[in-house]
Amino acid sequence: MRKIIDSVPYRCHFRIHHFHDVTVPPSWHIEENRRNQDLHLLFVKGGHGYYWLEGEEEPLHSGKIIFVSHAFGHSARPVLSDLPSIMPMRFGIYDNESNRMVNLFDHPFCMVYSPEPALNYTEKFDRLFRYFMASDMAGREQLCSAVLYEIFANLTNDRLNRRSAFHDERIVRIRQQIDESPNHRMTVHEWAEQAGLSVKQCTRLFHQYYGATLKQYHIRALARQARFLLNETRMSISDVAEQLGFPDVYSFSKQYKKVTGHPPLVDKRSRHNGQDR
Structure with missing residues (x-):
């Protein structure tokens, strides 16, 4: 905002x-x-x-x-x-x-x-x-x-x-860990246990601070990392999907499109178009 x-x-x-x-x-x-x-x-x-x-x-x-x-x-x-x-x-x-x-x-x-x-x-x-x-x-x-x-x-x-x-360093640390290592996958139960919070507390506070659930925020962080890899490296779409821990290219493409509004191939092409200019 x-x-x-x-x-x-x-x-x-x-x-x-x-x-x-x-x-x-x-x-x-x-x-x-x-x-x-x-x-x-x-x-x-x-x-x-x-x-x-x-x-x-x-x-x-x-x-x-x-x-x-x-x-x-x-x-x-x-x-x-x-x-x-x-x-x-x-x-x-x-x-x-x-x-x-x-x-x-x-x-x-x-x-x-x-x-x-x-x-x-x-x-x-x-x-x-x-x-x-x-x-x-x-x-x-x-x-x-x-x-x-x-x-x-x-x-x-x-x-x-x-x-x-209502600043809570435990919630801030969760967000920082997701931003720094989006390919490190944990369940909400695991995040809550690591932070010393109940699942309900962890879920409520994270949503209150960042306007998204842990799952939503993590998917967006993965999409940001994927977009960077597609734009700035020579990695293929399947390589990016594998590096970020997706089970297959289809799952990766589906989640990527949910966040960005377009499939990963669009960003992969935009990199090549930028090199051609």
Whole structure:
């Protein structure tokens, strides 16, 4: 999120494509593994349901905010006995000079946040929705961009403050070990035991600090390492898969595409194209 607030409004601005304020019907769902070309932001006002973020289940409850970048796989279903009331938004970040949509991120990702108190964000999302719906309002697009910037700035600062308040070196060490040696594979139980935490504690704290499960973070770290090897070495795709501990090329390609949005062959070709220029 820091890339967003560092770029808007100086180099870029927001443009909302779709925005709704609705209690969903029982038939509501997002099809499995949807990958949008724009950005997706969800605010849950009430009720219950589920999002699946690259296959990882995320319960929906009042106050929860979910950000999904372009090309990140997600799906959703309601809890029929308590249908969720949600404010889903799709939007883009546009260059101030060319007015074209830009991608600020190196790879697809998502972030999940349950801020306290939720009422602060309820007011912000309600205000944003009023501006979006006021089609005849002077400066409407600029006001929407300003409020959306306020939401992202608040979320970024809240997350930083929360990390400072609940800093746990054991969780930081797990993340550092994954970043330094992504091909070293351990289960959540093994990570938790090494850190001296219960599996539940380890899972909750890691997700709170880094906005992803251990499995999600590890897969992304493997994809980053793979992308480097594909771009910067002469290793074949099968060699990269083997070095990173995948059982076969198919498994590697499937996980790589989940994170990057394209198969490893694309990055292997881009290296050769760069050498040819």
